[in-house]
Amino acid sequence: MSETxxxxxxxxxxxxxxxxxxxxxxxxxLSMFPNSWLVVVDNASTDSTSEYLRAQAVKNERMxxxxxxxxxxxxxxxxxxxxxxxxxxxxxxxxxxxxxxxPGALIVELAQNPRIGVVGTAIDxxxxxxxxxxxTERLARNVFGGPIPGRSICRFPLYPYGCSAAFRFCxxxxxxxxxxxxxxxxxxxxxxxxxxxxxxxxxxxxxLYIKNxxxxxxxDHVRVGxxxxxxxxxxxxxxxxxxxxGRLRIRYARLAGHSWLSSRVLILMxxxxxxxxxxxxxxxxxSSGPRGLTIQAYSCRARGLWRELLWxxxxxxxxxHLGG
Numbered sequence: 001m002s003e004t005x006x007x008x009x010x011x012x013x014x015x016x017x018x019x020x021x022x023x024x025x026x027x028x029x030l031s032m033f034p035n036s037w038l039v040v041v042d043n044a045s046t047d048s049t050s051e052y053l054r055a056q057a058v059k060n061e062r063m064x065x066x067x068x069x070x071x072x073x074x075x076x077x078x079x080x081x082x083x084x085x086x087x088x089x090x091x092x093x094x095x096x097x098x099x100x101x102x103p104g105a106l107i108v109e110l111a112q113n114p115r116i117g118v119v120g121t122a123i124d125x126x127x128x129x130x131x132x133x134x135x136t137e138r139l140a141r142n143v144f145g146g147p148i149p150g151r152s153i154c155r156f157p158l159y160p161y162g163c164s165a166a167f168r169f170c171x172x173x174x175x176x177x178x179x180x181x182x183x184x185x186x187x188x189x190x191x192x193x194x195x196x197x198x199x200x201x202x203x204x205x206x207x208l209y210i211k212n213x214x215x216x217x218x219x220d221h222v223r224v225g226x227x228x229x230x231x232x233x234x235x236x237x238x239x240x241x242x243x244x245x246g247r248l249r250i251r252y253a254r255l256a257g258h259s260w261l262s263s264r265v266l267i268l269m270x271x272x273x274x275x276x277x278x279x280x281x282x283x284x285x286x287s288s289g290p291r292g293l294t295i296q297a298y299s300c301r302a303r304g305l306w307r308e309l310l311w312x313x314x315x316x317x318x319x320x321h322l323g324g
Contacts, residue, residue, distance in 0.1 A: 074187035
């Protein structure tokens with residue numbers, strides 16, 4: 001498989017502290033694949049990222065640097081996809097450390113089975129400082145990802161983790177930049193400060209393949225480490241993330257034409273009043289330990305579900321098929 005053509009996409013903005021290590025590691029890996037390229041998308045960085053990338057591109061003819069002035073991971077990834085060369089491409093976050101069999105094992109999965117469109121990996125959390133005492137395993141898995149047991153086929157609302165995944169290049173990818181997606185944009189960089197951030201650009205990319213008859217899978221024999229600086233993670237951020245996840249569950253169901261009425265969603269929405277009372281009591285007494293924070297987190301997720309259901313965006317459907 002060393003002759004297979006593929007591109008690695010890294011999107012970055014003001015992360016020079018971790019970007020250097022990631023770019024150098026990826027370039028070393030790609031040296032074993034003569035028909036591979038690295039595309040780094042500079043998403044309107046204001047630190048020394050641009051200078052570093054220009055210097056690296058001069059030294060590495062298979063490295064291409066492109067600039068996306070509109071901030072947000074969705075815009076950066078769409079720009080990177082438009083720069084892909086070859087039959088396959090992988091997306092890697094700038095703070096991810098892949099195992100030794102990356103990206104070769106992912107490309108093999110795609111090359112050997114034409115019915116697979118997306119292959120995601122397992123994630124191991126690399127705490128660059130001590131993990132906060134209040135951060136339970138359950139909370140960490142919800143906000144950062146985690147292990148994947150075996151091999152599984154993905155579908156709404158469970159998709160491969162977007163921080164490390166491989167894709168087959170297909171014509172329908174042009175729909176990832178369709179006007180409807182510009183109008184109702186997903187992604188943490190695309191929301192106002194008045195609401196919890198709503199992600200989902202990873203979901204939408206995988207769903208494009210699924211709706212066009214290709215499988216999205218996850219495997220656990222390919223793993224990556226996700227660097228996490230515990231000093232930059234706060235309980236308030238976790239609660240905001242949980243509420244955003246609740247909003248995404250309803251919002252993307254509407255955008256992609258899925259039913260949101262799963263039993264888990266209905267139960268969480270039904271117990272929201274109880275969760276919110278407990279949440280308010282804990283805030284008032286200041287006695288929220290790890291268990292209490294978990295209760296508050298699921299209360300915020302339920303609130304996000306209700307807010308999006310009652311007041312969320314309506315009347316827009318994303319296109320998934322060319323010519324129709």
